[in-house]
Amino acid sequence: xxxxxxxxxxxxxxxxxxxxxxxxxxxxxxxxxxxxxxxxxxxxxxxxxxxxxxxxxxxxxxxxxxxxxxxxxxxxxxxxxxxxxxxxxxxxxxxxxxxxxxxxxxxxxxxxxxxxxxxxxxxxxxxxxxxxxxxxxxxxxxxxxxxxxxxxxxxxxxxxxxxxxxxxxxxxxxxxxxxxxxxxxxxxxxxxxxxxxxxxxxxxxxxxxxxxxxxxxxxxxxxxxxxxxxxxxxxxxxxxxxxxxxxxxxxxxxxxxxxxxxxxxxxxxxxxxxxxxxxx
Numbered sequence: 181x182x183x184x185x186x187x188x189x190x191x192x193x194x195x196x197x198x199x200x201x202x203x204x205x206x207x208x209x210x211x212x213x214x215x216x217x218x219x220x221x222x223x224x225x226x227x228x229x230x231x232x233x234x235x236x237x238x239x240x241x242x243x244x245x246x247x248x249x250x251x252x253x254x255x256x257x258x259x260x261x262x263x264x265x266x267x268x269x270x271x272x273x274x275x276x277x278x279x280x281x282x283x284x285x286x287x288x289x290x291x292x293x294x295x296x297x298x299x300x301x302x303x304x305x306x307x308x309x310x311x312x313x314x315x316x317x318x319x320x321x322x323x324x325x326x327x328x329x330x331x332x333x334x335x336x337x338x339x340x341x342x343x344x345x346x347x348x349x350x351x352x353x354x355x356x357x358x359x360x361x362x363x364x365x366x367x368x369x370x371x372x373x374x375x376x377x378x379x380x381x382x383x384x385x386x387x388x389x390x391x392x393x394x395x396x397x398x399x400x401x402x403x404x405x406x407x408x409x410x411x412x413x414x415x416x417x418x419x420x421x422x423x424x425x426x427x428x429x430x431x432x433x434x435x436x437x438x439x440x441x442x443x444x445x446x447x448x449x450x451x452x453x454x455x456x457x458x459x460x
Contacts, residue, residue: 231271236403300324373408
């Protein structure tokens, strides 16, 4: 990895949307949002989890999944990167794997349309909520096994997805590997979002001294599933710089002062203070 810049400003966009079951309609909506981000001067745009298709049930998810090289949304993203001149973190697409499941996979694409990196969501959301909602992602998705930091003109970009946000050791590892910005594309449920979304993301920013960009799904989707929204941009000091709210699709744009990363880490240099200990 090349040396990360200690200063400079990145104008970044975080997108919020309400994806439905049809890839073509969702990607048309994505194209409109990316053009808005470009028109607002963004150089880097981030999109939410399940960006191209939100459906309920294992059979329906897998019926609309593709092998990576054949995924129509990935080809569209590559074209949109070229059209807009944006760096993209695509949010996640369902990409078929050899074991009959899919990977919940995000991509980083540069303005020439080249796929620079991919990341498969590590942690599976296998829970039963107090309101009766049940999720078992591991039945549909094969978890990843590799953390990723991608070299960009603005320094290291750490990749995570949604439920990963509850595992701080991943974020610390990304920061130690050179991440200065971390993305968290998500489709958070409403009950857990109300309780935990803001505080978890602020904590990950504070612990790592990174800028955190969290694009999100919002509203009511196929089968009545509801997502929390509140796409966020959070500073390395844990300040919420921008919040998209919980109602509608849209684009958040903010200037990320990269010197704030070094400033936060020098004020509280906890990344340098690990100590070995014996377990309980």
